[in-house]
Amino acid sequence: MRYTTFGRRTGLRVSEVSLGAGTFGTRARVGTEPDEVRRILDRFDDAGGTFIDTSESYQAGESEEILGELLTGRRDRFTLATKFSGGSGSDRGVAATGNSLKNMRRAVEDSLRRLRTDHIDLLWVHFPDGVTPMEEILRGFDDLARQGKILHGGLSNFPAWRSAHAVALAEARGLAPIIGVQFEYSLVERTAEREILPMAEALGLGGALWSPLGGGLLTGKYRTSGEGRLRDWGRIVHTEDSRQKTAVVDAVLTVAKETGVRPARVAVAWVRERAERSVTPLVPVIGPRTLAQLEEYLGALDVRLDAEQYRRLDEASGVPLGQPHAVIAEQVPFVLGGDASRFRTPAVPLA
Template identity: 55%
Template sequence: MQYSTFGRRTGLRVSQLALGTGNFGTGWGYGSERAEAKAVFDGYVAAGGNFIDTADTYQVGQSEQLVGDFIAAERDHFVLASKYTLGGAPNGGLSRTGNSRKNMIQSVEASLKRLKTDRIDLYWAHFSDGVTPIDEIVRAFDDLVRSGKILYAGLSNFPAWRIARADLLAELRGWAPLIAIQTEYSLVERSADRELLPMAEALGLGAALWSPLGGGLLTGKYRDSKEGRLTGLGGVLVHTEKSARETAILDAVLAIAAELDAAPGEIAIAWLLARAARSSTALVPILGSRTRSQLDATLGALALSLTPEQLQRLDTASAIALGAPFEAIANSTGNITGGQGTLLRAPFLPVA
């Protein structure tokens, strides 16, 4: 596995694939027992991975507990990321959920205990609660960095305008900077191409990409069976063939998998790795494997090389309409340049 600094503003070195541990535990009634979770962890580490992503809410705290046990022997080797917002207990109520300073402080203390460590390397606000002022969040992150309880901070599932404002506030006020964002991104979910990824690339933020297999859709398994997250988690965070676009994407993935004698999931991850190679900042897919066999069926992507023609087929099948203002900008380019050529970059490239 290769490594990069996570964004252009840190020296934090992470592997090109992260391990998401939302399936570690059975608190949700669906997930991995301890032995299976350990097999997934061991397989990821053996492949060279060092970036572990968890959250207080995953499996009602069980994920953090298992991760803490698994990394204990080599704690300093791993980049450990966790999140707060939704709470580590069911029905947390107003006092134990949200983005407030109050919830952040009590959440990080609880996570440190479950993880059995004295610091979290990267701490995310998991979701925007739509209420807490962004300066409260960033200022509280700064306090935790200064105290040594977290080393870096980032925002997960926040709109681009709030992230950009938070980034500027931290810079102007001398607070600990945000270093990264986390968002859903895959062949079937490319909305981040509109605002989030261009922003991350322009500001030098790293980006962790969750659900790279579309909740299992891109493995092709739901064409033959309803097993997996589609039934195990009641369809939460799972994409389906609800339109001709999803069908065209999956058709392309399966065809290329047959051409390369590879698993469909490997093709989906290989496309993301190729996308990351074209980025000016680190884009790191998060593997959320529930079983060791699922992990092994995606790690093969590290050895795959998709041809330009295959990448183009996947790009075309998965393309989304960028909408306003990007389409208007593209249509106006000739007027802006006086017909002398194109000055504007494509929306998915970083802006200097």
């Protein structure tokens, strides 16, 4: 296991993969029993993993409760991130959901109690609620950071323009900074390359990449069975509903055969290598439901794709960047006087 700071705006150190705790517990019909969670956490710890990602809404709060119990006595070894926005129970009301200052404070107090800790290392806003002004979210982060209840704040599943706006507002007003963004990213979901990834790289934000296996599609298992998230959840999952997705799965299976490893390891290895090529730290969030699944994820840390294998996977999965990127690519040679090769791209993109 290797380590990095979470973005260029902080000294917060994290492991190169984050343990996603969305399945920890069984209140949401499908999940992992506490004894298996203990085995998963112990193995992640033994492997050198330090970054854990949960939410108040995961398993209706049970994920946080289980982690609170299992982290007792070793809490300081981990960077603990949790999220709020949707509440944590079936009795959720208007006052217990959304991103308001009132709900943020309520959520943090409840998460601290369930996690049995006095601070949260990274608090994510889980989703935009379409109502709360960014100024209110930033004030909440700043208040809680000054109280020592959270150390850092980040935005999950937000459009790039809103995240960039938040960074600028926090800087201009001297508030606690936004240090990271969280978004879906895998070989079957690369549209973040249009705006979110360039924004994160330019502004030095850490990136937490959820669903690196495309909800299980990239394991190849849905070609022979409906077992897994496709059957149990029926959401946050990809299917072979386009020629490109079929081509991507074909490419993953081919590379897996060439390298002699399971397809899941190839898919995670590609995301990991893509992260290494980024100018800002990107951390895949792995979501094992069993110890065996965790071993597959950890096994990906030892997989090295050669240049040709990476290229094939990259080409099969690439997405058109659309406007304005297409016209920019066309016009750059003209703007630079007809010879773009004379100009070297900066190692760190300009903000």
